[in-house]
Amino acid sequence: MREKLLYVQLLFVMMIWGFNVIAIKIIVQQFSAVTITSLRIFLAAIVVWLLLLNQKKIRLPQKREIQFILLAMVTGIVGHHYFLSVGLIGTTAVNAGLIFGIVPLLTSILAALMLREPLTFLRIIGIIIGIIGVSIIVLTGKQGIYLSNGDLYIFIAVIFQALSFIYIKKATKTMDAVLTTAYMLLVGSFFLFIISLIIEPDGLSSLKNGTILGWSVFLLSAIIATGLGQILYNHAIQYIGAGKTAIFLNISPFFSLIGSYLFLGEHISITHIFGFILIVGSVLLGSGIADHYIYKRTHPMISRKG
DSSP, X not given: OHHHHHHHHHHHHHHHHHHHHHHHHHHHHHSOHXXXXXXXXXXXXXXXXXXXXXXXOOOOOOHHHHXXXXXXXXXXXXXXXXXXXXXXXXXXXXXXXXXXXXXXXXXXXXXXXXXXXXXXXXXXXXXXHHHXXXXXXXXXTXXXXXXXXXXXXXXXXXXXXXXXXXXXXXXXXXXXXXXXXXXXXXXXXXXHXXXXXXXXXXXXXXXXXXXXXXXXXXXXXXXXXXXXXXXHHHHHHHHHOHHHHHHGGGTHHHHHHHHHHHHXXXXXXXXXXXXXXXXXXXXXXHTSHHHHHHHHHHOHHHHHHO
């Protein structure tokens, strides 16, 4: 029952993260990219720390936990968000969506190598189908994809994100997922701000250019997508593993397209719907749901005892 609820939780996270691609695109067009990203993550950190304070779950990490928190912070916050924000300036959402489609593949491979998570035949098929589905969605209406600087930055962001999921899994073996997220966000936002001061000396002055829409999107992105989304996703990693949770990232580009239609007036075709059907199939296979169903069918007595 818990695993089913976690799948619903992951679906919600994919929805807000999909819409967050549109939000970040709006934000980086109005503000200096790295500066506003550091502030967005810092606001998310404040929200998470207030939640922890209310629940009285704050404690100092142990030596082993510090190691994995720092690794997760460097890869998942500093590396991922830096290259994501800079990359979205120089590439289209279509290209970014396709590149993000390889996150589950990278994460599952890394989880198999570093965490010894089983990579079954059905999960491999699920990953392949998911990538095909994402490719169909993001390539609709395009003659092809070229690797611009923005595309390269998004690809680097993807690598950092996949690595961070592995370290988050290691950190959350002994530390609560929310507390892990809190440390990652707080320390990561500090390092991003230092980077912004170096590469964007006029970054803080760009804040005066923000519109009501820009600041509203900033608040929603920071609190809901970055804060709440990171908590829920890391919580899922803690219980069902990095490889299985990463499969759900295949759904995120679909919600990005929905957001583009709702907020930017872009057209959604039959091809997009077909791609989404493939993605849903990839989740059923790649998340281990199909493996679990087959096991129950082939081991009915064991399933009843469990």
